[in-house]
Amino acid sequence: MPLKLYDTLSRELREVFAMDGESVRFYGCGPTVYGPAHIGNFRTFVMQDVFRRVLETSGQKTYHARNITDVDDKTIRQSQAEGVPLNEFTDRWAKYFDKDCEALNLLVPHIQPSAVAHIPEQIVLIENLIAKGKAYKAEDGSVYFKVSSFEDYGRLSRLADREITTSITERESSDEYERESAADFALWKARRSEDGENYWESPWGPGRPGWHIECSAICMKHLGESFDLHSGGVDLVFPHHENEIAQVEANTNKTFARHWFHIAHLMVEGRKMSKSLGNLHTLEELSEKGYSAQEVRYVLLSGSYRQPLNFTFDSMKASRKAMLKLRDFATKFNFNPSRGSILETEFGPFLPVQEALLSDLSTPEALGRCFRLVRELGEALERGEFEGDEEAMNNVRRGFQATCDALGLLVEPKKEDIEEIPGAVENLAQKRWNAKQSKDWSMADQLRNDLLDLGWVVKDGKEGFELSRFSE
Protein backbone atom coordinates (compact mmCIF):
# COMPACT_ATOMS: atom_id res chain seq x y z
CA MET A 1 0.00 0.00 0.00
CA PRO A 2 1.54 3.31 -1.04
CA LEU A 3 1.76 6.47 1.03
CA LYS A 4 -0.34 9.31 -0.27
CA LEU A 5 0.99 12.69 0.66
CA TYR A 6 -0.03 16.23 -0.11
CA ASP A 7 2.32 17.90 -2.57
CA THR A 8 2.74 21.65 -2.26
CA LEU A 9 3.58 22.14 -5.92
CA SER A 10 0.64 20.33 -7.50
CA ARG A 11 -1.62 20.91 -4.51
CA GLU A 12 -2.92 17.44 -4.48
CA LEU A 13 -2.40 14.13 -2.75
CA ARG A 14 0.16 12.14 -4.64
CA GLU A 15 1.64 8.73 -4.11
CA VAL A 16 5.16 8.66 -2.80
CA PHE A 17 7.37 6.20 -4.63
CA ALA A 18 11.01 5.61 -5.41
CA MET A 19 11.81 6.77 -8.91
CA ASP A 20 14.76 4.41 -9.01
CA GLY A 21 12.54 1.56 -7.89
CA GLU A 22 14.68 1.00 -4.82
CA SER A 23 14.62 3.65 -2.19
CA VAL A 24 12.78 6.89 -1.69
CA ARG A 25 15.48 9.52 -1.73
CA PHE A 26 14.47 12.59 0.18
CA TYR A 27 15.88 15.73 1.66
CA GLY A 28 14.90 17.75 4.67
CA CYS A 29 16.24 21.23 5.24
CA GLY A 30 18.11 20.95 8.51
CA PRO A 31 18.88 23.36 11.30
CA THR A 32 21.10 26.39 11.35
CA VAL A 33 23.36 25.54 14.22
CA TYR A 34 23.75 28.71 16.26
CA GLY A 35 21.78 27.73 19.35
CA PRO A 36 19.36 25.13 20.58
CA ALA A 37 16.55 24.24 18.20
CA HIS A 38 13.08 24.91 19.59
CA ILE A 39 10.10 22.61 19.57
CA GLY A 40 8.69 24.39 16.54
CA ASN A 41 11.76 23.39 14.58
CA PHE A 42 11.30 19.91 15.91
CA ARG A 43 7.76 19.70 14.68
CA THR A 44 9.22 19.71 11.19
CA PHE A 45 11.91 17.18 11.99
CA VAL A 46 9.50 14.90 13.80
CA MET A 47 7.12 14.92 10.84
CA GLN A 48 9.95 14.21 8.42
CA ASP A 49 10.87 11.35 10.70
CA VAL A 50 7.30 10.04 10.70
CA PHE A 51 7.30 10.28 6.92
CA ARG A 52 10.37 8.06 6.79
CA ARG A 53 9.06 5.68 9.43
CA VAL A 54 5.76 5.23 7.66
CA LEU A 55 7.58 4.35 4.47
CA GLU A 56 9.93 1.95 6.20
CA THR A 57 7.23 0.22 8.20
CA SER A 58 5.41 -0.39 4.95
CA GLY A 59 8.45 -2.08 3.53
CA GLN A 60 9.86 0.79 1.51
CA LYS A 61 13.56 1.60 1.67
CA THR A 62 14.58 5.21 2.11
CA TYR A 63 17.59 7.41 1.71
CA HIS A 64 17.34 10.43 3.96
CA ALA A 65 19.57 13.49 3.74
CA ARG A 66 19.39 16.41 6.13
CA ASN A 67 21.86 19.23 6.00
CA ILE A 68 23.48 21.28 8.70
CA THR A 69 23.69 24.98 7.93
CA ASP A 70 26.96 25.95 9.49
CA VAL A 71 27.64 29.26 7.83
CA ASP A 72 25.33 32.27 7.67
CA ASP A 73 24.93 35.64 9.34
CA LYS A 74 23.76 34.22 12.64
CA THR A 75 26.42 31.56 13.03
CA ILE A 76 29.15 34.03 12.10
CA ARG A 77 27.86 36.79 14.33
CA GLN A 78 27.30 34.52 17.31
CA SER A 79 30.63 32.73 17.07
CA GLN A 80 32.38 36.09 16.90
CA ALA A 81 30.47 37.33 19.90
CA GLU A 82 31.76 34.32 21.81
CA GLY A 83 35.25 34.63 20.39
CA VAL A 84 35.21 31.08 19.10
CA PRO A 85 36.19 29.86 15.61
CA LEU A 86 33.12 29.29 13.45
CA ASN A 87 33.64 25.55 13.01
CA GLU A 88 34.14 24.98 16.71
CA PHE A 89 31.00 26.98 17.44
CA THR A 90 28.84 25.17 14.91
CA ASP A 91 30.21 21.75 15.89
CA ARG A 92 29.08 22.36 19.40
CA TRP A 93 25.52 23.22 18.38
CA ALA A 94 25.36 20.44 15.83
CA LYS A 95 26.19 17.97 18.59
CA TYR A 96 23.57 19.56 20.78
CA PHE A 97 21.07 19.15 17.99
CA ASP A 98 21.99 15.47 17.61
CA LYS A 99 21.40 14.95 21.28
CA ASP A 100 17.92 16.49 21.06
CA CYS A 101 17.13 14.38 18.01
CA GLU A 102 18.12 11.26 19.85
CA ALA A 103 15.92 12.19 22.80
CA LEU A 104 13.02 12.64 20.40
CA ASN A 105 13.75 9.25 18.88
CA LEU A 106 14.41 10.66 15.43
CA LEU A 107 16.01 8.20 13.05
CA VAL A 108 19.49 9.35 12.14
CA PRO A 109 19.54 10.55 8.52
CA HIS A 110 21.65 8.45 6.21
CA ILE A 111 23.77 11.50 5.60
CA GLN A 112 24.03 14.87 7.32
CA PRO A 113 26.10 17.00 4.98
CA SER A 114 27.17 20.44 6.06
CA ALA A 115 27.22 23.61 3.99
CA VAL A 116 30.85 24.36 4.70
CA ALA A 117 31.85 20.88 3.61
CA HIS A 118 30.28 21.51 0.20
CA ILE A 119 31.68 24.84 -0.83
CA PRO A 120 33.47 23.49 -3.94
CA GLU A 121 30.23 21.94 -5.16
CA GLN A 122 28.39 25.19 -4.59
CA ILE A 123 31.02 27.10 -6.51
CA VAL A 124 30.72 24.73 -9.46
CA LEU A 125 26.98 25.14 -9.47
CA ILE A 126 27.29 28.91 -9.48
CA GLU A 127 29.86 28.81 -12.28
CA ASN A 128 27.50 26.74 -14.38
CA LEU A 129 24.69 29.18 -13.78
CA ILE A 130 26.88 32.09 -14.83
CA ALA A 131 27.98 30.20 -17.94
CA LYS A 132 24.35 29.68 -18.87
CA GLY A 133 23.53 33.33 -18.37
CA LYS A 134 21.30 32.60 -15.40
CA ALA A 135 23.50 34.40 -12.90
CA TYR A 136 25.83 37.36 -12.91
CA LYS A 137 28.61 38.79 -10.87
CA ALA A 138 28.03 42.19 -9.33
CA GLU A 139 30.53 44.98 -8.80
CA ASP A 140 31.40 43.97 -5.27
CA GLY A 141 32.16 40.35 -6.10
CA SER A 142 28.80 38.92 -5.10
CA VAL A 143 26.95 36.69 -7.52
CA TYR A 144 23.20 36.87 -8.03
CA PHE A 145 20.70 34.60 -9.65
CA LYS A 146 18.83 36.31 -12.44
CA VAL A 147 15.23 35.57 -11.58
CA SER A 148 13.92 36.93 -14.88
CA SER A 149 15.85 34.21 -16.69
CA PHE A 150 13.83 31.47 -15.10
CA GLU A 151 10.33 31.34 -16.43
CA ASP A 152 8.86 29.07 -13.80
CA TYR A 153 9.92 31.26 -10.92
CA GLY A 154 7.09 31.58 -8.39
CA ARG A 155 5.34 28.36 -9.32
CA LEU A 156 5.82 26.66 -5.97
CA SER A 157 4.76 29.60 -3.82
CA ARG A 158 2.30 30.96 -6.40
CA LEU A 159 3.57 34.42 -5.96
CA ALA A 160 3.05 36.26 -9.19
CA ASP A 161 5.86 38.42 -10.54
CA ARG A 162 4.05 41.48 -9.42
CA GLU A 163 3.94 40.33 -5.81
CA ILE A 164 7.53 39.31 -5.78
CA THR A 165 8.82 42.51 -7.25
CA THR A 166 6.43 44.88 -5.51
CA SER A 167 7.12 43.64 -2.07
CA ILE A 168 10.80 43.75 -2.74
CA THR A 169 10.86 47.19 -4.26
CA GLU A 170 9.27 48.52 -1.14
CA ARG A 171 11.78 46.84 1.02
CA GLU A 172 14.80 47.25 -1.12
CA SER A 173 17.51 48.88 0.85
CA SER A 174 19.68 51.49 -0.76
CA ASP A 175 22.86 49.54 -0.21
CA GLU A 176 21.80 46.69 -2.43
CA TYR A 177 22.13 48.58 -5.67
CA GLU A 178 24.42 45.89 -7.08
CA ARG A 179 21.48 43.74 -8.03
CA GLU A 180 20.06 44.12 -11.49
CA SER A 181 16.61 43.38 -10.21
CA ALA A 182 15.28 43.52 -6.71
CA ALA A 183 13.95 39.98 -7.05
CA ASP A 184 17.38 38.53 -7.74
CA PHE A 185 18.91 36.64 -4.86
CA ALA A 186 22.47 36.03 -3.77
CA LEU A 187 24.30 32.87 -4.76
CA TRP A 188 27.62 34.09 -3.50
CA LYS A 189 28.17 36.86 -1.01
CA ALA A 190 31.34 38.87 -1.30
CA ARG A 191 33.45 39.04 1.81
CA ARG A 192 32.61 41.86 4.15
CA SER A 193 34.83 43.15 6.91
CA GLU A 194 32.44 41.97 9.59
CA ASP A 195 32.79 38.40 8.36
CA GLY A 196 36.30 38.34 9.79
CA GLU A 197 38.18 35.23 8.82
CA ASN A 198 35.05 33.47 7.71
CA TYR A 199 35.46 33.55 3.96
CA TRP A 200 36.41 31.21 1.14
CA GLU A 201 38.20 31.81 -2.14
CA SER A 202 36.18 31.64 -5.32
CA PRO A 203 36.48 32.64 -8.97
CA TRP A 204 34.74 35.88 -7.97
CA GLY A 205 36.98 36.63 -5.06
CA PRO A 206 36.68 35.84 -1.37
CA GLY A 207 33.28 35.40 0.12
CA ARG A 208 30.78 32.81 1.25
CA PRO A 209 27.87 31.00 -0.30
CA GLY A 210 24.33 32.30 -0.11
CA TRP A 211 21.83 30.31 1.88
CA HIS A 212 19.79 28.69 -0.86
CA ILE A 213 22.69 27.34 -2.86
CA GLU A 214 23.91 24.98 -0.14
CA CYS A 215 20.81 22.81 -0.16
CA SER A 216 20.78 22.68 -3.94
CA ALA A 217 24.42 21.67 -4.20
CA ILE A 218 24.02 19.07 -1.48
CA CYS A 219 20.91 17.60 -3.05
CA MET A 220 22.50 17.39 -6.46
CA LYS A 221 25.58 15.70 -5.10
CA HIS A 222 23.98 13.23 -2.74
CA LEU A 223 20.53 12.64 -4.18
CA GLY A 224 21.01 13.46 -7.84
CA GLU A 225 19.77 16.17 -10.14
CA SER A 226 16.29 14.80 -9.75
CA PHE A 227 15.02 13.02 -6.66
CA ASP A 228 11.86 11.94 -4.90
CA LEU A 229 10.95 14.45 -2.23
CA HIS A 230 12.10 17.64 -0.60
CA SER A 231 10.70 19.07 2.62
CA GLY A 232 10.81 21.68 5.33
CA GLY A 233 8.69 24.08 7.32
CA VAL A 234 6.05 26.08 5.44
CA ASP A 235 8.03 29.24 5.84
CA LEU A 236 10.65 27.79 3.51
CA VAL A 237 8.26 27.61 0.58
CA PHE A 238 9.24 31.14 -0.25
CA PRO A 239 11.91 32.12 -0.85
CA HIS A 240 14.11 29.19 0.05
CA HIS A 241 12.54 26.35 -1.89
CA GLU A 242 11.44 28.58 -4.72
CA ASN A 243 15.04 29.64 -5.12
CA GLU A 244 16.35 26.12 -4.89
CA ILE A 245 14.10 25.06 -7.73
CA ALA A 246 15.28 27.99 -9.81
CA GLN A 247 18.96 27.31 -9.23
CA VAL A 248 18.79 23.66 -10.01
CA GLU A 249 16.27 23.54 -12.79
CA ALA A 250 17.87 26.48 -14.58
CA ASN A 251 20.98 24.35 -14.57
CA THR A 252 19.68 20.91 -15.38
CA ASN A 253 16.37 21.43 -17.14
CA LYS A 254 15.11 18.54 -15.08
CA THR A 255 12.54 18.40 -12.35
CA PHE A 256 14.44 19.03 -9.15
CA ALA A 257 12.26 17.35 -6.52
CA ARG A 258 9.21 15.41 -7.65
CA HIS A 259 7.31 16.03 -4.47
CA TRP A 260 7.26 18.91 -1.97
CA PHE A 261 6.33 18.21 1.63
CA HIS A 262 5.80 21.17 3.95
CA ILE A 263 4.98 21.17 7.61
CA ALA A 264 2.81 23.87 9.17
CA HIS A 265 3.99 25.91 12.11
CA LEU A 266 3.72 25.19 15.76
CA MET A 267 1.91 27.90 17.68
CA VAL A 268 2.26 28.48 21.39
CA GLU A 269 -0.86 29.27 23.39
CA GLY A 270 -2.44 30.56 20.19
CA ARG A 271 0.42 32.79 19.13
CA LYS A 272 3.39 32.48 16.87
CA MET A 273 6.48 31.28 18.62
CA SER A 274 9.04 34.02 18.80
CA LYS A 275 11.81 35.30 20.95
CA SER A 276 10.13 38.63 21.50
CA LEU A 277 7.00 36.99 22.89
CA GLY A 278 9.20 34.90 25.13
CA ASN A 279 7.31 31.76 24.20
CA LEU A 280 10.11 29.79 22.58
CA HIS A 281 10.37 26.39 24.14
CA THR A 282 13.32 24.05 23.93
CA LEU A 283 13.57 20.44 24.97
CA GLU A 284 15.99 21.37 27.70
CA GLU A 285 13.64 23.93 29.17
CA LEU A 286 10.68 21.56 29.02
CA SER A 287 12.81 18.86 30.55
CA GLU A 288 13.59 21.18 33.45
CA LYS A 289 9.86 21.56 33.88
CA GLY A 290 9.57 17.80 34.09
CA TYR A 291 8.38 16.95 30.59
CA SER A 292 10.10 14.24 28.64
CA ALA A 293 11.08 14.39 24.99
CA GLN A 294 8.70 11.52 24.31
CA GLU A 295 5.84 13.57 25.68
CA VAL A 296 6.89 16.43 23.44
CA ARG A 297 6.96 14.07 20.50
CA TYR A 298 3.46 12.91 21.30
CA VAL A 299 2.19 16.48 21.37
CA LEU A 300 3.80 17.15 18.02
CA LEU A 301 2.01 14.13 16.58
CA SER A 302 -1.35 15.16 17.94
CA GLY A 303 -2.17 17.57 15.13
CA SER A 304 -2.24 17.32 11.36
CA TYR A 305 1.02 18.46 9.80
CA ARG A 306 -0.91 20.59 7.34
CA GLN A 307 -2.52 22.67 10.05
CA PRO A 308 -0.89 24.96 12.55
CA LEU A 309 -0.73 23.14 15.86
CA ASN A 310 -1.37 24.91 19.12
CA PHE A 311 1.13 23.97 21.79
CA THR A 312 -0.12 24.36 25.35
CA PHE A 313 0.96 23.05 28.70
CA ASP A 314 -2.44 21.45 29.02
CA SER A 315 -1.66 19.42 25.94
CA MET A 316 1.69 18.45 27.46
CA LYS A 317 -0.16 17.11 30.48
CA ALA A 318 -2.68 15.34 28.28
CA SER A 319 0.18 13.82 26.36
CA ARG A 320 1.70 12.46 29.54
CA LYS A 321 -1.54 10.74 30.47
CA ALA A 322 -1.95 9.36 26.98
CA MET A 323 1.57 7.92 27.01
CA LEU A 324 0.85 6.28 30.35
CA LYS A 325 -2.21 4.70 28.85
CA LEU A 326 -0.08 3.20 26.11
CA ARG A 327 2.36 2.00 28.71
CA ASP A 328 -0.40 0.24 30.61
CA PHE A 329 -1.42 -1.50 27.45
CA ALA A 330 2.17 -2.58 26.84
CA THR A 331 2.37 -3.91 30.37
CA LYS A 332 -0.85 -5.87 30.04
CA PHE A 333 0.29 -7.55 26.87
CA ASN A 334 3.75 -8.15 28.20
CA PHE A 335 5.12 -6.13 25.35
CA ASN A 336 8.84 -6.26 24.84
CA PRO A 337 9.84 -3.27 22.72
CA SER A 338 12.67 -3.51 20.26
CA ARG A 339 14.80 -0.47 19.70
CA GLY A 340 16.82 0.77 16.84
CA SER A 341 16.22 -0.12 13.25
CA ILE A 342 12.78 -0.93 12.01
CA LEU A 343 12.44 -4.63 11.38
CA GLU A 344 8.89 -5.61 12.15
CA THR A 345 6.30 -4.38 9.71
CA GLU A 346 3.28 -6.51 10.53
CA PHE A 347 0.53 -4.24 11.79
CA GLY A 348 -1.92 -7.10 12.23
CA PRO A 349 -4.78 -5.82 14.38
CA PHE A 350 -3.24 -2.36 14.18
CA LEU A 351 -3.72 -2.19 10.43
CA PRO A 352 -6.20 0.73 10.77
CA VAL A 353 -3.38 2.76 12.29
CA GLN A 354 -1.16 2.10 9.33
CA GLU A 355 -3.94 2.98 6.93
CA ALA A 356 -4.43 6.33 8.62
CA LEU A 357 -0.73 7.06 8.38
CA LEU A 358 -0.55 6.07 4.73
CA SER A 359 -3.34 8.53 4.13
CA ASP A 360 -1.40 11.79 4.19
CA LEU A 361 0.36 11.01 7.46
CA SER A 362 -2.82 11.51 9.46
CA THR A 363 -1.20 11.19 12.85
CA PRO A 364 -4.25 12.41 14.84
CA GLU A 365 -6.47 9.86 13.12
CA ALA A 366 -3.82 7.19 13.66
CA LEU A 367 -3.62 8.01 17.36
CA GLY A 368 -7.39 7.94 17.65
CA ARG A 369 -7.52 4.51 16.05
CA CYS A 370 -4.63 3.34 18.17
CA PHE A 371 -6.44 4.25 21.38
CA ARG A 372 -9.60 2.62 20.24
CA LEU A 373 -7.69 -0.60 19.54
CA VAL A 374 -5.87 -0.34 22.81
CA ARG A 375 -9.18 -0.20 24.60
CA GLU A 376 -10.81 -2.98 22.58
CA LEU A 377 -7.84 -5.33 22.76
CA GLY A 378 -7.47 -4.62 26.46
CA GLU A 379 -11.10 -5.57 26.98
CA ALA A 380 -10.67 -8.73 24.94
CA LEU A 381 -7.71 -9.64 27.10
CA GLU A 382 -9.76 -9.10 30.25
CA ARG A 383 -12.44 -11.38 28.89
CA GLY A 384 -9.80 -14.06 28.46
CA GLU A 385 -10.03 -14.16 24.69
CA PHE A 386 -6.29 -14.49 24.36
CA GLU A 387 -6.10 -17.32 26.87
CA GLY A 388 -3.66 -19.90 25.58
CA ASP A 389 -3.47 -18.25 22.20
CA GLU A 390 0.12 -17.18 22.10
CA GLU A 391 -0.04 -16.56 18.36
CA ALA A 392 -2.81 -14.01 18.77
CA MET A 393 -0.89 -12.36 21.58
CA ASN A 394 2.13 -12.15 19.34
CA ASN A 395 0.09 -10.56 16.60
CA VAL A 396 -0.98 -7.87 19.00
CA ARG A 397 2.59 -7.34 20.14
CA ARG A 398 3.90 -7.19 16.59
CA GLY A 399 1.19 -4.79 15.57
CA PHE A 400 1.87 -2.56 18.53
CA GLN A 401 5.57 -2.63 17.79
CA ALA A 402 4.87 -1.61 14.20
CA THR A 403 2.64 1.19 15.46
CA CYS A 404 5.30 2.44 17.84
CA ASP A 405 7.90 2.20 15.09
CA ALA A 406 5.77 4.11 12.63
CA LEU A 407 5.04 6.90 15.09
CA GLY A 408 8.45 6.78 16.69
CA LEU A 409 7.00 6.45 20.16
CA LEU A 410 8.97 4.57 22.78
CA VAL A 411 6.57 2.66 24.94
CA GLU A 412 8.12 0.65 27.72
CA PRO A 413 6.03 -1.68 29.81
CA LYS A 414 5.98 -0.84 33.48
CA LYS A 415 9.05 -2.37 35.01
CA GLU A 416 9.05 -4.56 38.04
CA ASP A 417 10.38 -2.37 40.75
CA ILE A 418 14.00 -3.08 40.26
CA GLU A 419 15.00 0.09 41.96
CA GLU A 420 16.54 -0.58 45.32
CA ILE A 421 14.22 0.40 48.07
CA PRO A 422 16.19 1.66 51.03
CA GLY A 423 15.74 -0.46 54.13
CA ALA A 424 14.46 2.48 56.14
CA VAL A 425 11.78 3.17 53.57
CA GLU A 426 10.80 -0.46 53.43
CA ASN A 427 10.56 -0.52 57.21
CA LEU A 428 8.39 2.58 57.33
CA ALA A 429 6.11 1.17 54.69
CA GLN A 430 5.82 -2.11 56.53
CA LYS A 431 5.07 -0.24 59.72
CA ARG A 432 2.34 1.65 57.95
CA TRP A 433 0.87 -1.53 56.55
CA ASN A 434 0.76 -2.98 60.03
CA ALA A 435 -0.89 0.15 61.34
CA LYS A 436 -3.40 -0.08 58.57
CA GLN A 437 -4.10 -3.71 59.33
CA SER A 438 -4.82 -2.77 62.92
CA LYS A 439 -7.01 0.05 61.62
CA ASP A 440 -4.88 2.76 63.14
CA TRP A 441 -5.74 5.18 60.33
CA SER A 442 -4.12 8.26 61.75
CA MET A 443 -0.85 6.42 62.26
CA ALA A 444 -1.07 4.96 58.76
CA ASP A 445 -1.69 8.35 57.20
CA GLN A 446 1.13 9.91 59.18
CA LEU A 447 3.52 7.23 57.97
CA ARG A 448 2.33 7.66 54.40
CA ASN A 449 3.17 11.34 54.64
CA ASP A 450 6.55 10.53 56.08
CA LEU A 451 7.23 8.28 53.12
CA LEU A 452 6.16 11.00 50.74
CA ASP A 453 8.64 13.35 52.38
CA LEU A 454 11.32 10.79 51.61
CA GLY A 455 10.19 10.78 48.00
CA TRP A 456 8.19 7.55 47.95
CA VAL A 457 4.59 6.89 47.12
CA VAL A 458 2.82 3.96 48.60
CA LYS A 459 -0.11 2.31 46.92
CA ASP A 460 -2.17 -0.38 48.53
CA GLY A 461 -3.25 -3.55 46.88
CA LYS A 462 -5.32 -6.40 48.23
CA GLU A 463 -2.46 -8.38 49.62
CA GLY A 464 0.05 -5.68 50.39
CA PHE A 465 1.58 -2.39 49.42
CA GLU A 466 3.67 -1.20 46.55
CA LEU A 467 6.34 1.47 46.70
CA SER A 468 7.33 3.75 43.88
CA ARG A 469 9.38 6.85 43.41
CA PHE A 470 7.42 10.06 43.64
CA SER A 471 7.40 11.91 40.37
CA GLU A 472 5.67 15.20 39.59
Add this chain to the structure above:
RNA sequence: GGCGCGGUAGCCAAGUGGUAAGGCCGGGGACUGCAAAUCCUCUAUUCGCCGGUUCGAUUCCGGCCCGCGCCUCCA
Protein backbone atom coordinates in the same frame (compact mmCIF):
# COMPACT_ATOMS: atom_id res chain seq x y z
C1' G B 1 -2.94 44.64 -0.86
C1' G B 2 -1.46 39.51 -3.00
C1' C B 3 -1.06 34.23 -1.96
C1' G B 4 -2.40 30.35 1.44
C1' C B 5 -4.70 28.00 5.89
C1' G B 6 -8.26 27.65 9.59
C1' G B 7 -12.80 28.64 12.88
C1' U B 8 -15.89 21.33 15.59
C1' A B 9 -17.52 20.14 23.37
C1' G B 10 -13.95 23.37 29.23
C1' C B 11 -8.90 22.34 26.50
C1' C B 12 -6.07 19.81 22.38
C1' A B 13 -7.85 17.68 17.92
C1' A B 14 -9.85 14.13 13.77
C1' G B 15 -13.71 13.31 10.35
C1' U B 16 -17.82 12.68 6.85
C1' G B 17 -23.27 14.38 1.49
C1' G B 18 -26.95 10.58 5.68
C1' U B 19 -26.80 12.59 10.94
C1' A B 20 -20.10 14.08 15.22
C1' A B 21 -12.90 9.73 16.22
C1' G B 22 -9.41 9.97 20.03
C1' G B 23 -6.70 12.20 24.21
C1' C B 24 -7.05 15.50 28.53
C1' C B 25 -10.21 17.81 32.07
C1' G B 26 -15.03 17.37 34.56
C1' G B 27 -19.59 14.50 36.59
C1' G B 28 -21.40 9.67 38.38
C1' G B 29 -20.24 4.60 39.88
C1' A B 30 -16.98 0.19 41.36
C1' C B 31 -12.71 -0.57 44.42
C1' U B 32 -10.49 1.90 49.04
C1' G B 33 -10.58 3.26 56.19
C1' C B 34 -9.46 7.76 53.20
C1' A B 35 -6.33 8.00 49.06
C1' A B 36 -3.49 6.72 44.73
C1' A B 37 -3.73 3.55 40.65
C1' U B 38 -7.19 0.88 37.80
C1' C B 39 -11.94 -0.24 35.69
C1' C B 40 -17.04 1.07 34.18
C1' U B 41 -20.11 5.09 32.77
C1' C B 42 -21.82 10.07 31.33
C1' U B 43 -20.62 14.80 28.88
C1' A B 44 -21.40 18.67 21.31
C1' U B 45 -29.53 17.50 18.97
C1' U B 46 -24.49 20.04 17.07
C1' C B 47 -19.67 21.53 13.81
C1' G B 48 -18.15 30.81 13.32
C1' C B 49 -22.64 33.65 10.99
C1' C B 50 -26.14 34.16 6.73
C1' G B 51 -27.97 32.42 2.29
C1' G B 52 -27.95 28.57 -1.88
C1' U B 53 -27.72 23.40 -4.06
C1' U B 54 -29.86 18.69 -2.13
C1' C B 55 -34.67 14.06 0.04
C1' G B 56 -30.78 15.37 3.42
C1' A B 57 -24.85 19.74 4.71
C1' U B 58 -20.88 20.21 9.83
C1' U B 59 -19.21 18.15 5.12
C1' C B 60 -20.49 21.20 -1.70
C1' C B 61 -21.24 26.58 -3.55
C1' G B 62 -21.60 32.08 -2.57
C1' G B 63 -21.31 36.14 0.90
C1' C B 64 -19.92 37.95 5.70
C1' C B 65 -17.31 38.01 10.51
C1' C B 66 -12.98 36.38 13.26
C1' G B 67 -8.02 34.17 13.80
C1' C B 68 -3.30 32.66 11.71
C1' G B 69 0.88 32.08 8.22
C1' C B 70 3.96 33.68 4.00
C1' C B 71 5.25 37.91 0.76
C1' U B 72 14.23 37.61 0.48
C1' C B 73 17.58 34.43 4.16
C1' C B 74 12.30 32.36 10.45
C1' A B 75 11.05 25.00 10.70
